[in-house]
Amino acid sequence: MNKTIVILGTQWGDEGKGKIVDFLTKNADFVVRYQGGNNAGHTLIVNGKKIILHQIPSGVIHDDVISIIGNGTVISPVALIKEIHMLEKNNIFPKDKVYISPFASLILNYHIAMDIAREKKLNSAAIGTTGKGIGPAYEDKVSRMGIKVYDLNNLNLLKIKIKRALNYYNYQLVNFYKQKPVDYKTTFNELAESADLMLSMVKDVPEILYQAIRNKNSVIFEGAQGTLLDIDHGTYPYVTSSNSTVGGVCTGTGVGPKSLDYILGVSKVYMTRVGLGPFLTEVFDETDNYFFLKGNESGSTTGRRRRTGWLDIVLLKKAIKINSLTALCLTKLDVLDELKEIKICIDYKISNINSSIKNNNTLLFLPNTLENVIPVYETLPGWNSSTAGLTNFDSLPLLAKKYINRIQELVKIPIDIISTGPSRNETIVLRNPFKI
Numbered sequence: 001m002n003k004t005i006v007i008l009g010t011q012w013g014d015e016g017k018g019k020i021v022d023f024l025t026k027n028a029d030f031v032v033r034y035q036g037g038n039n040a041g042h043t044l045i046v047n048g049k050k051i052i053l054h055q056i057p058s059g060v061i062h063d064d065v066i067s068i069i070g071n072g073t074v075i076s077p078v079a080l081i082k083e084i085h086m087l088e089k090n091n092i093f094p095k096d097k098v099y100i101s102p103f104a105s106l107i108l109n110y111h112i113a114m115d116i117a118r119e120k121k122l123n124s125a126a127i128g129t130t131g132k133g134i135g136p137a138y139e140d141k142v143s144r145m146g147i148k149v150y151d152l153n154n155l156n157l158l159k160i161k162i163k164r165a166l167n168y169y170n171y172q173l174v175n176f177y178k179q180k181p182v183d184y185k186t187t188f189n190e191l192a193e194s195a196d197l198m199l200s201m202v203k204d205v206p207e208i209l210y211q212a213i214r215n216k217n218s219v220i221f222e223g224a225q226g227t228l229l230d231i232d233h234g235t236y237p238y239v240t241s242s243n244s245t246v247g248g249v250c251t252g253t254g255v256g257p258k259s260l261d262y263i264l265g266v267s268k269v270y271m272t273r274v275g276l277g278p279f280l281t282e283v284f285d286e287t288d289n290y291f292f293l294k295g296n297e298s299g300s301t302t303g304r305r306r307r308t309g310w311l312d313i314v315l316l317k318k319a320i321k322i323n324s325l326t327a328l329c330l331t332k333l334d335v336l337d338e339l340k341e342i343k344i345c346i347d348y349k350i351s352n353i354n355s356s357i358k359n360n361n362t363l364l365f366l367p368n369t370l371e372n373v374i375p376v377y378e379t380l381p382g383w384n385s386s387t388a389g390l391t392n393f394d395s396l397p398l399l400a401k402k403y404i405n406r407i408q409e410l411v412k413i414p415i416d417i418i419s420t421g422p423s424r425n426e427t428i429v430l431r432n433p434f435k436i
């Protein structure tokens with residue numbers, strides 16, 4: 001059955017969305033990115049080969065699928081061209097099957113310089129950004145001094161816009177951040193070099209999606225980052241600068257909410273976070289090392305070691321509500337295979353905390369300082385056998401089934417997909433979203 005499906009992260013990104021999008025894309029005609037930029041890193045294993053996509057939707061791997069980069073994204077022209085070349089080297093030819101919204105905002109070198117300078121000056125108060133210029137590019141969009149893809153159409157006007165932006169940025173970089181100014185020629189040349197290619201990919205995205213949905217094509221909206229990194233609903237200020245939650249689909253592509261049929265939240269069976277910010281269930285003992293090694297927990301964009309911790313059901317329930325999730329997809333089940341005991345945080349205990357953020361003993365919101373919030377854990381026995389690559393729920397060890405059933409009982413929405421390894425086929429499908 002044809003459908004529009006949203007696939008988004010319920011945690012701080014890196015939930016394994018790329019693999020799930022890739023897996024479900026065999027049923028899709030379009031895959032659409034609605035927010036974020038090349039801060040994302042979607043790792044796919046295709047025919048045993050690792051491919052990391054940063055800006056191009058994961059659908060590009062499939063021949064008959066159109067990939068769309070929506071207006072809610074920020075695009076680095078330099079990184080986009082690199083990604084296109086990387087794909088071409090792997091015999092994937094994106095130019096004819098990737099469409100770009102003319103209203104997507106561009107990330108230029110002065111955004112990157114500002115992101116890095118700001119993080120450096122903030123020092124211990126830094127956010128731990130990916131350093132890709134995401135925040136400043138979104139700031140420019142909102143302040144209405146951003147450069148959009150359609151600006152590449154008029155190089156004379158583009159020159160004026162870049163000069164205006166550089167006046168503003170270089171003043172701050174030099175005088176406030178004590179950094180070198182960004183050179184106008186470098187900025188302009190980077191853009192001019194990518195202009196023709198990017199313009200050749202421009203299409204009227206809302207109209208294409210409207211017709212696609214009307215004509216009963218299948219569309220996947222692919223989230224980047226995750227719910228807890230959302231600029232409005234995440235652990236602010238330790239968040240990214242876009243709406244990674246479901247609302248971002250509508251504003252970031254021009255599709256109305258009534259067109260979304262099914263919303264899948266992707267959650268690891270444990271948690272990770274790159275960058276700074278609260279992480280209540282974080283582990284620091286040998287379990288951290290176990291997750292790091294067994295789960296291969298290094299950032300696919302920055303290479304940074306990810307912080308690790310137990311699954312937090314309180315936050316997962318929040319993600320379910322904010323995104324109106326239809327169902328969950330649990331990933332990396334096999335990473336738990338060798339653990340003797342597995343913990344799930346089922347509640348928070350609050351002590352000694354400012355009364356304005358609690359109601360009786362319930363948190364009104366998740367504060368950034370979690371010193372007085374204590375996770376309440378339920379401990380389940382590990383199954384101590386391999387689930388790696390299993391494709392059938394019945395063949396899972398009994399204790400693994402019990403673990404999954406317990407999560408389902410707690411979250412009260414169906415678990416439709418379980419991932420047991422990085423490859424496309426290492427997946428258990430309890431309900432295929434396209435077939436219900």
Ligand code: IMP
Nearest residue numbers: 013039040128129130134239240274275
């Ligand atoms: P920014 O998006 O580069 O501004 O970074 C803001 C925060 O989001 C930092 O903590 C980053 O580590 C985090 N972040 C951004 N993109 C991703 C992602 O794709 N996966 C995981 N964390 C991310």
